[in-house]
Amino acid sequence: MSAVTDLLQQVVEGLGSGAVYASLALALVLIHRFTGIVNFAQGELAMLSTYVAWQLVASGMPYWLALPATLAVSFAGGMLLERIVIRPVQGAPELTVVIVTVGLFIFVNALAGLIWSFTVKDFPQPFPDGGLDVSGVRMDWSTLGIIGVVAVVMGLLYLLFQHTSIGLVMRAVACNPASARLSGIRVGWVLMLGWGLAATVGAVSGVLVAPVLFLEPNMMGGVLIYAFAAATLGGFDSPVGAVVGGLFVGVAETLTGAYVDVIGADLKVGVPLVIILAVLLVRPQGLFGRAAVERA
Amino acid sequence: MSTITASLGTDRVRWLRPTLTVLVAAAVAVGAPFYFAPFQVFQLTMVLVYAVALSGLNLLTGFGGQISLGHGAFFAAGAYTAAVMLDRYDTSHLATLPAAAAGCFLLGLGFGVPALRLRGLYLALVTLSFAVFLPPLLKRLEPVTGGSMGLTVNKMQPPAWSGLAEDQWMYFVVLAVTAVALLLARNLLRSRVGRALLAVRDNESAAEVMGVRLSLHKTLAFAWSAMFAGVAGCLYTWVIGFVSPDSFSFVLSITLLAGLVVGGLGSLYGPLLGAAFVMYVPSVSQDVSEAAPGVVFGLLIITVMFVAPTGLAGLPGRVLGAVARRPPRTTAALDRMPEAESAPDAEPESQALSGPSETHTPADPAVVDAEPVGAPPRTEKE
Numbered sequence: 001m002s003a004v005t006d007l008l009q010q011v012v013e014g015l016g017s018g019a020v021y022a023s024l025a026l027a028l029v030l031i032h033r034f035t036g037i038v039n040f041a042q043g044e045l046a047m048l049s050t051y052v053a054w055q056l057v058a059s060g061m062p063y064w065l066a067l068p069a070t071l072a073v074s075f076a077g078g079m080l081l082e083r084i085v086i087r088p089v090q091g092a093p094e095l096t097v098v099i100v101t102v103g104l105f106i107f108v109n110a111l112a113g114l115i116w117s118f119t120v121k122d123f124p125q126p127f128p129d130g131g132l133d134v135s136g137v138r139m140d141w142s143t144l145g146i147i148g149v150v151a152v153v154m155g156l157l158y159l160l161f162q163h164t165s166i167g168l169v170m171r172a173v174a175c176n177p178a179s180a181r182l183s184g185i186r187v188g189w190v191l192m193l194g195w196g197l198a199a200t201v202g203a204v205s206g207v208l209v210a211p212v213l214f215l216e217p218n219m220m221g222g223v224l225i226y227a228f229a230a231a232t233l234g235g236f237d238s239p240v241g242a243v244v245g246g247l248f249v250g251v252a253e254t255l256t257g258a259y260v261d262v263i264g265a266d267l268k269v270g271v272p273l274v275i276i277l278a279v280l281l282v283r284p285q286g287l288f289g290r291a292a293v294e295r296a
Numbered sequence: 297m298s299t300i301t302a303s304l305g306t307d308r309v310r311w312l313r314p315t316l317t318v319l320v321a322a323a324v325a326v327g328a329p330f331y332f333a334p335f336q337v338f339q340l341t342m343v344l345v346y347a348v349a350l351s352g353l354n355l356l357t358g359f360g361g362q363i364s365l366g367h368g369a370f371f372a373a374g375a376y377t378a379a380v381m382l383d384r385y386d387t388s389h390l391a392t393l394p395a396a397a398a399g400c401f402l403l404g405l406g407f408g409v410p411a412l413r414l415r416g417l418y419l420a421l422v423t424l425s426f427a428v429f430l431p432p433l434l435k436r437l438e439p440v441t442g443g444s445m446g447l448t449v450n451k452m453q454p455p456a457w458s459g460l461a462e463d464q465w466m467y468f469v470v471l472a473v474t475a476v477a478l479l480l481a482r483n484l485l486r487s488r489v490g491r492a493l494l495a496v497r498d499n500e501s502a503a504e505v506m507g508v509r510l511s512l513h514k515t516l517a518f519a520w521s522a523m524f525a526g527v528a529g530c531l532y533t534w535v536i537g538f539v540s541p542d543s544f545s546f547v548l549s550i551t552l553l554a555g556l557v558v559g560g561l562g563s564l565y566g567p568l569l570g571a572a573f574v575m576y577v578p579s580v581s582q583d584v585s586e587a588a589p590g591v592v593f594g595l596l597i598i599t600v601m602f603v604a605p606t607g608l609a610g611l612p613g614r615v616l617g618a619v620a621r622r623p624p625r626t627t628a629a630l631d632r633m634p635e636a637e638s639a640p641d642a643e644p645e646s647q648a649l650s651g652p653s654e655t656h657t658p659a660d661p662a663v664v665d666a667e668p669v670g671a672p673p674r675t676e677k678e
Contacts, residue, residue, distance in 0.1 A: 038417045040365075040424075088602055096601055098363050098420050099557055102550060103597030110590020118586060217587075221546070225425050232421065266432045273425040277410060280418055 005136040010258045011251055016143035017226075018250020019150040023205035024220070024227035025234065025242035026153070027198040032236045033174045034194030035082075035090065037097050041104035042202050043220030043227065045081075048108055049074040049203030050210045050219070051116055054123055063124055067207065071200050078199025079192040086195065087188070112217040123210035146208050153204055154243055157197075170194065222269065226253065229272030232279050235289020244287065249275060325471055329464040337463045338535070343568075343575045344467075344474040345531045350556045350567035350574070351481045352524020357553070358562035359485060360517040361497030366423030368549030369430045370522040372539075374400050374529025379539045380440055382449040389452045393473070393530050400526025401519050408515030427546040434541040446540025449533060470531050477527060482564055484520065493517055525552075554593045558600055560609025569608045 024046060031039045039045075052073050056066035081104075089100050127145035131138055161167040172180040173190040181187045205227075206220060213219050230249045234241020249272060257268040279286060329337045353367050377399050378392035410422065435444045454465030484490050492513045495503035504510050533539055551574055559570020581588035600607055604614060 038421070040420075085598060093361075094417055095357070095361060095363055096605070098417055099553070100598055100601050102365070102553060103557075103594050103601065105594070106550060106554060106590050106597065107594020110587040110594060113587030114585055114591055222428070225428050228421050228425065232418075264436075267429075267436055269425075269432055270429045273422070273429045276422055276425055280422065281410060284418075 002136070007255075008137045010254050012137060012139055012143060014251030014254030015247055016140075016146050016250070017254065018230075018247035019147045020205050020209045020223065020246075021226040021230045021249050022243040022246025023150050023153060023201055023208065024223055025230035025246045026157070026239055027202035027205065028227055028231045029234070029236060029239050029242040030157075030194060030198040030201065032231070033239075034170070034191055035086065037086065037101065038228075038236065039104075039198070040098065040101040040224075041108055042198070043224030044105050044108040044112075045074070045078070045199055046202035046206035046223075047215075047217060047220040048112055049077075049199065050123065050206035050215055051112055053203075053207055054121060054210070054215055055116075057124055063126055067126075070207065071203055074199040074203035075196040077196075079196040081199070082192045082195035083188075087191070090191075109217050116217070118217055121215040123207075123215045125211040142211070149204065149208060150243070153201060154239075157201070157239060160197075166193070225269065225272045226250070229275040231286075232276050233286055235286025237290065238286065238288035241286055241288030329460075329467045334461065334463040337467050339575055339579070341463070341467045341470050341535050343571045344470045345528050345535060346552075346555065346571035346574045347568045348474050348477045348531065349525045349528035349552055350559065350570045351478055351564075352521045352528070353552055353556050354561065354563075354567050355481060355484070355493070355524065356517050356521035357556065358560075358566070359490065359497060360493050360514070360521070362514065362517065363417070363420040363553075364423045364518075364521070364549075365420045365546070365553060366425075366427040366549050367521070367525045367552050368544055368546060369423075369427045370400050370404065370525035371529040371532070371548065371552070372430055372434070372541075372544035373403055373522075374526030375533045375539045375544070376434065376441060376447075376529075377526070378530040378533040379447045379449050382533070383442075383447045384440070389534055392533070393527065396526045396530035397523050400529070401523040403526070404519035404522025405515060407522065408518030412511050412514055424546060424549070427549040431541040431545055434544070441541070444541055446538060446543075448538050451537040452534050466535055470535060473527065473531060477524060478564075478567075481524070485564075489513065489516065489520075551593070554597050556607075558593075558596050558607055560607030561605070563606065563609035566607050566609035573608075 024043060027042050027046070028039060031037055031042070049070055053066050053070040056069055057063055061069070085100065085104060086097075089096050125142060127140075127142040129141070131140035131142075131144065133139075159167075161171060169180070169185050170190055170193065172183070172185060173187050173194075177187050180190075205223070209223060210219065213223075226249050227246070230245035231242050232245070233248060234243070234245030252275065253268050253271045256263045256271055257265050263270065328340055332340065349367065349371050352370075353364065356362050356364055356367075374396040377396040378389075381387045381392045381395060382389065407423070407426070434441045437443075441447065451462065452466060452469060454460045454462055458465060460468070485493070492503065492508040495506060495508050496510060496513055500510060555570035555574035556567065557570075558573050559568070560566025577592055578589040581592055604611055606614065
């Protein structure tokens with residue numbers, strides 16, 4: 001295999017994992033846009049959704065039926081969570097909110113362990129084995145499938161936000177909650193909707209990554225760090241940025257793991273740390289984000 | 297002014313109560329290792345170790361208002377400093393303590409510089425990813441750190457003259473270090489540094505206008521805080537005699553924050569209560585299930601943030617206040633918490649409230665003393 005095809009191969013694999021980071025980052029960004037909160041429990045919620053899917057499949061439901069059921073459960077769960085756990089601390093200082101989401105992180109992680117134990121579970125791979133071979137670069141159906149699913153999710157979100165009345169209402173709330181409330185929008189419901197959507201998008205990322213990483217309660221811990229890096233790079237209030245950031249982080253991770261010997265496979269997790277630090281020091285609002293203007 | 301007469305009237309009580317408390321606590325602390333079985337003494341020792349780490353985190357989070365999800369990493373740095381020195385250079389145990397403290401102070405200083413530009417959740421992000429990154433790094437540095445096998449070092453042996461068992465001797469050594477560390481934390485908060493820290497937490501702009509150098513104090517807060525975590529890590533190595541990367545996963549960092557929140561953010565003895573939690577909740581609930589400690593911790597953190605932001609340490613005061621039916625007064629401790637300012641626009645109101653109510657809570661005199669920030673006397677309408 002020539003060096004170029006090898007490089008391309010690594011890029012393709014990077015895009016595959018990057019698509020997963022992108023979808024979790026998308027969930028983070030959705031919540032941040034609506035509520036100004038960075039949800040440290042996002043990865044764990046995705047993991048919980050994945051367990052729901054696993055349970056449904058294990059109890060005999062066909063995969064393509066279990067998936068929409070899982071997404072529906074996640075959506076409802078996300079809405080409930082906003083109402084019960086997040087609403088009481090809405091508007092509280094960042095310290096409080098971060099601690100509450102960290103508490104949620106610990107709780108959800110342990111809850112999954114309590115219900116399903118910490119043993120690793122096989123998660124069904126929805127995409128067929130094999131793949132395409134484009135001039136020496138091998139593209140597995142699973143990689144292509146992940147990228148395709150994330151693209152579809154992106155497209156649906158775009159349609160929802162730009163071409164439906166609900167989307168308009170949601171954008172109004174994200175833009176200015178007070179004005180939105182004055183013009184008759186029920187902001188509380190929209191916030192719940194936002195969390196529901198985020199939980200659903202997160203669930204997609206969990207279901208996509210589970211066949212690769214194998215399902216266990218700590219599955220999403222590593223993914224979350226990459227998703228944070230992706231959201232930071234793209235800007236915490238830009239969905240497009242989250243996807244671009246996710247793909248970039250995925251490729252950067254794979255390439256450094258493959259080509260920088262000092263880093264290797266074990267130290268790849270340093271890549272998001274470096275990206276987060278670099279972005280925050282050089283361009284804190286991210287590539288696509290708007291700089292926060294503060295009135296003293 | 298009513299506040300002055302109130303504080304004069306309770307002056308003797310304020311002096312007497314802490315002294316008595318300290319004496320009783322000291323007597324209990326010294327007597328404990330002769331009463332309990334070795335394993336229980338070991339557990340108590342670990343509580344003290346965690347208390348040092350938590351008081352460091354408390355400096356940063358409780359008093360400084362900055363969030364760190366990476367203090368387990370500083371803890372690990374301290375532990376590995378001690379272990380490597382003992383393993384490779386055969387130094388005495390006591391020599392590792394200043395080295396771990398100084399090393400982590402510098403490390404914290406290095407982290408404090410980016411922390412200046414990162415507020416709130418971004419700081420949490422960076423520290424969290426640092427905590428995630430450290431264990432694989434420790435594994436990689438195998439020639440020094442022993443890789444994933446870790447390092448086994450000699451525990452501290454009791455000198456012959458003491459006539460104590462190993463666990464008892466260890467307990468007293470750790471008790472001494474902990475006492476010094478907690479005293480240091482308390483005095484630090486009563487000093488210029490502490491007052492500046494509180495001012496920065498409560499209102500950055502106002503603090504800067506008063507002449508507090510934000511950059512200096514925020515960086516220093518991180519450095520001090522890291523130093524405490526490093527000292528705790530060093531003690532950990534002394535007590536356990538073994539370090540491995542997997543003991544310091546990012547779960548440790550999160551557990552430390554959880555313990556502090558449950559114990560009481562911004563309270564001087566909150567870290568002790570929190571440390572007891574970090575130690576005993578897992579060991580008690582582990583019998584139920586491997587996951588039970590997490591469930592308990594997670595639920596407790598959320599509940600504490602909702603109903604008692606001052607944590608366990610603030611609970612007696614809140615309960616007593618509620619019994620006395622003086623609802624505005626009971627929020628005194630709460631006002632010192634950042635959470636109390638539930639909405640940005642409610643800020644002036646809550647600060648006005650905190651003025652007269654402070655002197656009515658002698659429960660935590662140190663914090664009350666630490667309060668004056670060099671602010672001009674508040675004009676009260678009473």
